[in-house]
Amino acid sequence: MHAIIDLPDWAIEENKKLPAAIASIEDRMKRVIEFSRMNIEHETGGPFAAGLFEKATGKPIIIGVNRVIPLNNSSAHAEIVTLMMGQKILNTFDLGGEGMPDYQLVINAQPCAMCYGSIPWSGVRSVVIGASGHQVESLTGFDEGPVHPNWQSEYQRRGIEVIENVLAEEACKVLKAFADSGAEIYNGRQKS
Numbered sequence: 572m573h574a575i576i577d578l579p580d581w582a583i584e585e586n587k588k589l590p591a592a593i594a595s596i597e598d599r600m601k602r603v604i605e606f607s608r609m610n611i612e613h614e615t616g617g618p619f620a621a622g623l624f625e626k627a628t629g630k631p632i633i634i635g636v637n638r639v640i641p642l643n644n645s646s647a648h649a650e651i652v653t654l655m656m657g658q659k660i661l662n663t664f665d666l667g668g669e670g671m672p673d674y675q676l677v678i679n680a681q682p683c684a685m686c687y688g689s690i691p692w693s694g695v696r697s698v699v700i701g702a703s704g705h706q707v708e709s710l711t712g713f714d715e716g717p718v719h720p721n722w723q724s725e726y727q728r729r730g731i732e733v734i735e736n737v738l739a740e741e742a743c744k745v746l747k748a749f750a751d752s753g754a755e756i757y758n759g760r761q762k763s
């Protein structure tokens with residue numbers, strides 16, 4: 572018995588086309604937002620993407636996308652997909668381990684409660700966020716879940732830098748396009 576997490580073919584090809592390094596945080600976010608847009612265009616998952624980068628150099632390790640519906644896997648949020656693949660590529664369960672460079676997770680939208688919880692376990696040292704949780708909920712109807720009210724300071728206390736509101740407007744455009752398309756909001760149950 573296996574449960575498989577994979578990327579759609581287009582995302583594998585787009586990852587191959589990434590430059591060796593992406594210097595600015597805005598340019599890293601731009602790429603991630605582009606993946607979120609392509610994921611809805613290709614109908615290969617929800618409007619979410621996350622990129623794992625070496626923080627200092629901007630070397631991209633992998634940009635992953637939400638795969639919940641295609642894989643029948645409620646945990647296959649972009650952050651989880653990307654962290655699982657990044658750890659596989661780098662051959663470690665702890666991205667913050669001894670001798671590792673600092674890793675940064677760039678996400679088109681604020682992590683939900685599940686992804687929020689998974690990030691400290693991953694070892695990433697920096698999180699960059701586009702759209703806020705409030706924007707995700709108001710634009711799409713997706714529920715962020717019971718995220719800790721002081722989530723930023725909980726991260727900072729654990730040595731994880733938080734950078735918010737990076738190209739939020741561009742990130743929101745994709746979320747809005749997704750909502751306007753009438754696509755399935757698969758975890759909207761709590762609102763019923």
Ligand SMILES: [Zn+2]
Pocket residue numbers: 648649650682683684685686687
């Ligand atoms: Zn999530």
